[in-house]
Each structure stands twice: as C-alpha cells, then as structure tokens.
Amino acid sequence: MQQIALLATVRLILTGALFALWPALAQNEVKGIPTTVDPGKELDHIIDHPSAEQAKSFEEVIDRAVNSERMLMRRLRDKSPVIETYIQETKGDPDLGFVPKDDFYFLGQLNMRDGVVDMSYLPPRSKVKAVAHTLAALFTTEYNSHGFSDQLFIDVNDFDRAHYSFEYIRREFLGDVRCFVVDVAPAEGAGKRRFKGRIWIEDRDYNIVRFQGQYQPSNYHEHIHFECWRVNSGGMWLPAYIYSQEEEYRSALVRTAAMRAQTRLWAYERAREKTDEAFTNMTVDVPQGVKDDSDAAADYSPLQSYRMWEEEAAQNVIDRLLRAGLIAPPGEVDQVLETVLNNLLVSANINLDFKVKARILLTTPLESMSLNHTILLSRGLIDVLPDEASLAAVLAHELAHIVLGHSMNTKFAFEDRLLFDDPAILRRVQVGRDRQEEAAADEKAIEILKKSPYKDSLPKVGLFLRMLSERSEQVPHLIKPLLGNRMSDSKKDLRLAGLMDQAPTLELRDKDQISALPLGSHIKMDPWSDQLHLIKTTATQRYAARDKMPFQITPFMLHLTREDKSGGGSATPATDTPTAAPVPSPATNSSVAPNANPVGQP
Numbered sequence: 001m002q003q004i005a006l007l008a009t010v011r012l013i014l015t016g017a018l019f020a021l022w023p024a025l026a027q028n029e030v031k032g033i034p035t036t037v038d039p040g041k042e043l044d045h046i047i048d049h050p051s052a053e054q055a056k057s058f059e060e061v062i063d064r065a066v067n068s069e070r071m072l073m074r075r076l077r078d079k080s081p082v083i084e085t086y087i088q089e090t091k092g093d094p095d096l097g098f099v100p101k102d103d104f105y106f107l108g109q110l111n112m113r114d115g116v117v118d119m120s121y122l123p124p125r126s127k128v129k130a131v132a133h134t135l136a137a138l139f140t141t142e143y144n145s146h147g148f149s150d151q152l153f154i155d156v157n158d159f160d161r162a163h164y165s166f167e168y169i170r171r172e173f174l175g176d177v178r179c180f181v182v183d184v185a186p187a188e189g190a191g192k193r194r195f196k197g198r199i200w201i202e203d204r205d206y207n208i209v210r211f212q213g214q215y216q217p218s219n220y221h222e223h224i225h226f227e228c229w230r231v232n233s234g235g236m237w238l239p240a241y242i243y244s245q246e247e248e249y250r251s252a253l254v255r256t257a258a259m260r261a262q263t264r265l266w267a268y269e270r271a272r273e274k275t276d277e278a279f280t281n282m283t284v285d286v287p288q289g290v291k292d293d294s295d296a297a298a299d300y301s302p303l304q305s306y307r308m309w310e311e312e313a314a315q316n317v318i319d320r321l322l323r324a325g326l327i328a329p330p331g332e333v334d335q336v337l338e339t340v341l342n343n344l345l346v347s348a349n350i351n352l353d354f355k356v357k358a359r360i361l362l363t364t365p366l367e368s369m370s371l372n373h374t375i376l377l378s379r380g381l382i383d384v385l386p387d388e389a390s391l392a393a394v395l396a397h398e399l400a401h402i403v404l405g406h407s408m409n410t411k412f413a414f415e416d417r418l419l420f421d422d423p424a425i426l427r428r429v430q431v432g433r434d435r436q437e438e439a440a441a442d443e444k445a446i447e448i449l450k451k452s453p454y455k456d457s458l459p460k461v462g463l464f465l466r467m468l469s470e471r472s473e474q475v476p477h478l479i480k481p482l483l484g485n486r487m488s489d490s491k492k493d494l495r496l497a498g499l500m501d502q503a504p505t506l507e508l509r510d511k512d513q514i515s516a517l518p519l520g521s522h523i524k525m526d527p528w529s530d531q532l533h534l535i536k537t538t539a540t541q542r543y544a545a546r547d548k549m550p551f552q553i554t555p556f557m558l559h560l561t562r563e564d565k566s567g568g569g570s571a572t573p574a575t576d577t578p579t580a581a582p583v584p585s586p587a588t589n590s591s592v593a594p595n596a597n598p599v600g601q602p
C-alpha cells in the first residue's frame with residue numbers, strides 16, 4: 001500500500017523512536033506539604049504545591065482535580081494560543097456514511113486574560129456570507145468561533161463540589177496515563193449553562209485530561225455535544241483537541257444539518273519564549289558567524305545582491321508566520337519533504353546552486369506555496385495525501401516555480417512591512433501567483449514527475465486531484481487557501497490537470513480505491529512548541545466504502561503520555577481507529593518523575 005510506503009520512508013530517515021513511550025520512572029518525591037481537603041471557592045485560592053501523596057478518598061480526588069483546573073486557568077491567563085475550528089455539515093449516504101455537504105472555517109488567536117475571547121485571523125466575510133453567518137450564529141451559537149473556545153474548560157467560574165455532583169465510575173488507561181473516570185452532573189439549582197458529562201482525571205497530579213458532554217439546559221439546541229482532550233506539554237495539560245458532533249435537529253425556525261467539527265489549539269508557547277530559547281541555543285558555527293577569509297569571493301555582483309534581497313524577503317515572511325504561530329519550527333516532517341524534493345531534483349538532473357527547503361503551515365486548509373527557495377505545505381494538505389507520489393506531485397508544482405525562476409514580491413525585504421498585530425497577517429501577506437505562472441509550473445512539474453521514481457504512480461495522483469475536484473463544492477473552505485493559490489475549483493480542475501487525464505475513473509463506492517484520506521491522517525502537533533511529528537498507526541482494515549472518509553472529520557482519540565524532561569511530542573490522534581482508545585496493561589506503573597520544567601508560574 002502506498003500509504004505504508006510513505007511511512008516506510010519516514011522510518012528510514014528518522015532513526016530512533018520519535019515518540020518513545022516513557023518507561024515508568026521512580027516514585028514521586030514526597031514534598032511534605034500537607035493536603036488541604038477544601039481548596040476554596042475562589043480562583044485565587046489555589047494550592048500551588050499540592051501533596052505528592054496519593055489522594056486518600058474520592059472526595060479528595062475531586063477536590064484536587066478542582067484545584068488543578070483552577071491552577072491551569074491561572075497559568076493560561078497570559079497565553080495567546082492559536083485556535084482553529086473546522087466544521088462540516090453532513091448528509092447521510094447509505095454507502096458513504098456522513099458525507100460533507102457544506103463547511104465552515106475559523107482561525108484566530110485566543111486571549112485568556114479577560115475570559116476566553118478570540119481575534120480572527122480571517123478577513124471579514126463577504127456580505128452575502130455574513131448574513132448567513134449572522135443567522136446561523138443567532139440560532140446556533142456554535143457556528144461562531146466563540147462557541148468552540150468555550151469548550152476549553154468545564155466551567156470557568158463554578159467548577160466545584162457546590163455546583164456539581166460527582167460519581168466515580170472506574171479506573172482506566174488513556175494511552176500511558178492512568179485515570180479516574182468520573183460522571184459529572186449539575187447540582188440541583190446550580191443554574192444555567194452547566195456541564196453534564198464524563199471526565200477523566202489522571203491519577204498523579206489530578207489534572208482533567210479529557211472531558212465530554214454538553215452544557216445544560218439546551219432546550220433550543222443552543223449547545224452541542226463535544227469532547228475536549230488535553231496534552232501534557234509545557235509543564236501543563238493543555239487543551240489541544242476538541243471534537244464536536246451533533247445529529248440533525250430543529251432549532252427555532254432554522255433547520256440545522258448534522259455536523260462534525262474539529263478544533264485544534266497550538267502556539268501556547270509565546271513567540272518571545274521561543275526567541276529566548278533560540279538565542280540560548282545559538283552556537284558559534286552558525287553560517288553568518290563564520291568570517292570568510294578568502295579574497296576570492298569578497299564582494300557581491302548585482303545579481304547576487306538581488307538573490308540575497310529575495311531570500312531576505314522570503315525569510316522575513318517565514319519568521320513573521322512563525323511568530324504568529326502559523327508555521328511549525330524546523331523539524332522532522334520538513335526533512336521528509338526535503339528528501340522527496342531531493343529525489344525529484346536528482347532524477348530530473350536539475351542542479352541548483354542553493355538548497356530547496358520545506359516548511360509546514362500549521363493550518364488545515366489544503367494549500368502549498370513557495371517563498372523564494374522555501375516550499376510551504378499546509379498540515380491539512382499533508383494529512384489527506386494518500387501516498388508519497390501525491391506528496392511528490394504537490395512538491396513538484398512548487399519546485400517548478402523555483403526551477404523556472406518565478407520570483408516573489410520583494411517588498412517584504414523591508415522588515416517594517418511585517419510590523420503589525422498577529423491577527424492581521426493573512427490580510428497583509430498574500431503570496432499567490434498569476435495564471436500564467438501557475439500553468440507554466442504545472443507543465444514543468446509534470447515533466448519533472450515523469451522522470452521521477454514516482455512516474456508509475458502518477459495515475460493515482462490524478463485520482464487524488466480528481467477527488468479534490470469532486471468534493472470542492474461540498475468543502476469550499478477546506479480548499480480555500482489562506483495565503484496562496486487554489487488547488488482545485490468546482491468549475492474547473494485547477495492544479496496539475498494534466499495528471500487527471502491518466503487517472504482511473506473515480507469509484508466513490510469502491511472500498512479499495514483510496515483517493516484521499518480523512519483529515520489528520522499523518523501529523524500530530526505539540527500544542528506548546530508547535531513541533532510536528534508523524535503519527536504511527538497500525539494498518540486498519542476497511543470493510544466498506546464508508547471507511548474511506550476522504551477529507552472528512554473523524555473523532556480524536558489520543559494516546560496520552562506524560563511529558564518527558566525535554567518536552568517532546570506527547571499525543572497521537574489515532575484517526576484510523578475512531579472506535580476505542582487503546583488500553584494498555586494496567587500493570588504499567590504510571591508514576592513518572594515530576595515535570596522538570598514547569599512554566600508560567602505566576
């Protein structure tokens with residue numbers, strides 16, 4: 001299978017365990033601070049150093065979970081993570097299950113200082129769309145981004161034993177982390193907008209790591225069912241993934257379709273902290289730190305100067321996107337892409353006097369672009385690619401722009417043009433290309449691909465593009481680029497249309513013809529550092545066409561782990577197995593050394 005081929009390449013390159021399961025370490029050191037049973041009702045009344053001893057009763061478990069929840073809210077007050085929500089409205093199909101029929105997209109920056117508010121990164125919608133959204137927002141609060149950011153915490157003000165009743169269900173492992181499973185219901189007369197559902201409390205520091213349910217009462221369907229997963233990173237359990245789902249229902253005058261939504265949060269580590277770390281890690285052998293003593297190449301020709309100017313413009317844009325939390329720091333996934341790029345260059349016998357680099361945009365909409373010598377692919381695009389050949393095709397198009405010398409706008413070589421608040425970035429930075437350059441790049445890309453090791457797989461690539469074109473009317477926001485050019489269009493097949501001619505007929509109802517994968521199929525993200533890792537899943541058999549789920553939203557199931565000392569990757573969205581969380585042997589001792597580097601202590 002092609003998908004396995006992609007993962008095999010990855011294994012070749014990434015020696016050692018990317019995602020080690022940390023063995024049980026020594027028992028917690030006892031800090032000797034007495035446990036207070038009642039942590040108080042106010043947010044400021046928080047026990048900062050809870051006891052390292054095990055809770056002695058269920059009531060103590062709940063009180064310490066309440067305390068941990070308050071501690072988390074306080075530590076997140078000065079954070080401004082990026083929040084992205086992608087919604088699909090679906091219609092039922094007897095063979096294909098829940099097929100998307102429309103979609104919505106939100107991208108913004110959260111400010112947790114004054115409650116949970118978000119500032120949109122997206123340009124204001126067109127008038128026609130705005131009306132539709134106002135209507136939708138009136139009747140279903142979930143259809144504005146705020147509805148989703150509300151789902152980060154169980155109850156910001158009153159999560160305690162006075163407002164809720166708690167019932168112990170069982171103990172259970174979520175990945176490597178042993179948890180208490182507890183059902184939560186609003187206490188009698190607790191008031192409106194209270195949470196009812198199930199929570200998972202990890203049994204070392206008593207943090208809530210997963211919760212699912214609905215806010216109540218919801219007589220007018222104003223609240224939807226959701227599940228929030230937290231990931232242990234940056235010394236905290238950070239809200240990172242939220243899945244929402246609601247079946248068809250009627251709400252006042254508006255009939256709302258069944259919907260599924262994924263919300264992702266990242267960039268909790270502030271850009272300033274990243275910069276400080278980079279400065280600390282700086283070593284003497286950085287290129288600009290090495291003085292060139294030969295007199296042969298002391299000066300720059302006008303052409304060389306222009307090339308350097310272009311590269312400065314590109315680097316400025318990339319740095320700005322990094323500061324805004326929209327691009328991943330350099331990492332292993334980039335190297336996989338660069339290996340494929342190198343394959344393309346070598347087989348096409350193209351010699352360049354610079355290195356072509358690859359970086360990943362952290363967002364979901366499917367897009368690719370090139371900034372001078374750096375190729376950017378979105379996480380969402382990589383996630384839905386069915387095989388390595390499709391990855392090569394997407395890269396080949398951008399590589400063609402580079403090989404053909406298509407230049408970028410150099411106005412960003414003046415860094416002051418990038419001085420604005422983060423939410424303005426998508427309005428200020430647009431790097432799309434004109435039709436002529438797009439057509440030329442497609443032609444060149446196909447020439448490169450036909451000489452490449454992927455040449456026999458090109459019909460399958462055509463199949464992916466055909467599927468994209470087929471679905472483009474149902475997922476307009478998934479294919480609408482944030483920064484660059486469209487990959488597909490409902491009216492005409494856009495990107496690499498030449499490959500589609502060779503593709504076999506699209507068989508939506510054939511369970512074995514895989515044209516595109518569900519969202520989130522390849523990459524997991526650390527919500528603190530934005531580091532990306534490839535997920536490792538076992539092959540799962542597909543029994544019916546509905547198991548293919550191209551471009552579709554699936555629930556999140558995370559293999560939770562405790563953060564290691566260096567703060568590496570910590571969770572796997574297991575998109576292939578949306579049915580049950582893996583439960584390892586309860587014999588595993590889940591005690592791990594205390595977090596080495598707690599951050600954000602006020």
Ligand SMILES: [Zn+2]
Pocket residue numbers: 397398401433437438441485
């Ligand atoms: Zn292009």
